[in-house]
Amino acid sequence: MISVNMLSNYLYCPRKLYLQYVLKLARPPKDVLIKGRVRHKVFDVINELDKDIIKGIKSFTPYEDLVMIFRREYSRVVREVIDQMKLELLEVGVESTTIFHKLWIIFLKEAQDRAQYVYDFMIHEKVYGDSLWRRLTPKILTEVSIESNELGLKGIVDRIEIHGENYIPIEIKTGKMPSDGVWPGDRIQLEAYMTLLVDEFNKNIKEGYIDYTDYNERRKITMNPYVRDNILTTIQKVNDVLKGKLPSIVTNRNKCVSCSFRSKCHNLDSS
Ligand code: SF4
Incomplete structure (x- = not known):
């Protein structure tokens, strides 16, 4: 079973996912x-x-x-x-x-x-x-573990606000916020939690939010009919990376600048 974090790691850089989970390179604490x-x-x-x-x-x-x-x-x-x-x-x-x-x-x-x-x-x-x-509503749950055997996916939601029958997952993020919307990795993480909550708990999920705490801003992601298929496709891609060979260095080299693997990564073969 893979974790929700692995989906966002994959979107950031498939090679990073491989270094962390297949080669199990230790990351220095950042x-x-x-x-x-x-x-x-x-x-x-x-x-x-x-x-x-x-x-x-x-x-x-x-x-x-x-x-x-x-x-x-x-x-x-x-x-x-x-x-x-x-x-x-x-x-x-x-x-x-x-x-x-x-x-x-x-x-x-x-x-x-x-x-x-x-x-x-x-x-x-x-x-x-x-x-x-x-x-008093909403009631708030924190650090909620959810998993689905059918999806082969598990994760821990930062926060769930419960408004009657409506469950609203919230991911709390520090660091930079995009000028518009949310980062792709944040989106897939939240969409994965929304899918898990629907699948496993049969909850009514209409939306979720990313809290960019350094900017005191909450950004909304709405549930839509394509979310589940997108999550299934990304799960498949993650599993392919985990079973495959070392992926190439990411095209956008800017990502390497802040990557904790950069000192080791570029010396490895991509073949
Ligand atoms: S250094 Fe660059 S290519 Fe290597 S894992 Fe990090 S982001 Fe990916």
């Missing part, structure tokens, strides 16, 4: 990968905390106080996660204070948005504590 892991972990922990925070709102709470509650909790989580991963961050030359300031821009906004959403719901529905949590 600071973006480590920073991405920290950010994922923070999202994971704050989503787990959400239930306790909301159940703890026992009576009407002004918006400013809600922001303070979410800010305090999110700030604590960011600091704790950075602390837990301090050694890995130092290995790639990232200081704790530097990454804290960068992440805090993202999570302060998250805290304000969540407080606003909960406040509006509370005012509208006039419910608190357990009832507030029970009735």
